[in-house]
Amino acid sequence: MLLFTVRRLGVMLLTALALTFVVFYMTNLPPNLEKLAKSEGSVRMTDEDVELWLSRNGFTRPVVVRYGEWLGVVPGWTYTADDGKVSGRCISSAVPAEVAPARCGILQGYWGQSIVFKQPVSEVLSRSLGATGWLMFWVMAVMVPTSLILGVLSGMREGSRTDRVLSTFAIASTATPEYVSGVILIAFLGSATAGLSPILSDWGWIEGKTLFQGTATSAMDKITFWNFALPVMTIALYGIGYIARMTRASMTEVMTQQYIRTARLKGVAFRTIILRHALRNALIAPFTVIMLQFPWLLNGVVIVETLFNYKGFGWTLVQAAGNNDIQLLLGCSVVAVFVVLVTQMISDIGYVFLNPRIRLT
Secondary structure, three states: OHHHHHHHHHHHHHHHHHHHHHHHHHHOOHHHHHHHHHHHOOOOOOHHHHHHHHHHOOOOOOHHHHHHHHHOOOOOOEEEOOOOOEEEOOOOOOOOOOOOOOOOOHHHOOOOEOOOOOOEHHHHHHHHHHHHHHHHHHHHHHHHHHHHHHHHHHHHOOOOHHHHHHHHHHHHHHOOOHHHHHHHHHHHHOOOOOOOHHHHHHHOOOOOOOOOOOOOHHHHOOOOHHHHHHHHHHHHHHHHHHHHHHHHHHHHHHHOOHHHHHHHHOOOOHHHHHHHHHHHHHOHHHHHHHHHHHHHHHHHHHHHHHHOOOOOHHHHHHHHHHOOOHHHHHHHHHHHHHHHHHHHHHHHHHHHHHOOOOOOO
């Protein structure tokens, strides 16, 4: 186990370096840098002015060198103006040139400055990840138990009416993307002019005009069932169908195994067979899918948070991409790569605890 962990950490490090370098290279292409210069300077800047701005801000150095500066393994750039004023990556109004460190990058905890929010990237990401963390927590709390129950119930009685109904629901939810299910839920439950809300309001069953709030902006200050239910349901619906189908397929296969037949012939109670013998072996494949939901949720929240105006990680990523905020985009890429690699490693190690026959070497 220790050797596997060390080896996997090495592979994770190389993968993270490769992926972040690709993102760094793509975000630092000349058109993006020119757009950044004009947005920070003036849209009327000439080509010579753009080159001068890029030189003053360290963007004319080779890409590999700038990537090393961003990581913090290469000393940061410095620029001395004609009047003798020194500026640089590690120099700011709070940190003058005399006391500025030589290196300031990801490894030193410096993520850069966001041009959209006018704040350090680390502060922007910590705030947005905190908001998305709550969203992901409630999505997983709803999605995982519901999907496992539906999958087990469907797999226990393969071919029955219950199996057909649950399988139809799982297929329908998986085939419906978030931007469709979100709009449907808003129209049906969060609209004052359509769906269920006007009917309930006319009957006097609800106090306001809508049953649920069609926006989750107020959830940034205080999360309630009424302002958080729709975004959670929108994300969870897709995952419920996918995990339920994987659980059903795994459960169906396990129920045909010889040891299950032997237990049934011995007169063991059906509930005991499911809970003690079938369920643990059937959870290996769904466990992998569940762990893969974490990186998928980072992508799914981009649509849902934008749709419901919830200012989490996905909303922040959209703002960074739309405004060419290079430093914030790079910070988002680090978070996404970290989540993907860590969840995959946890998934591999979790195999051992679910199935002792699996050995990690």
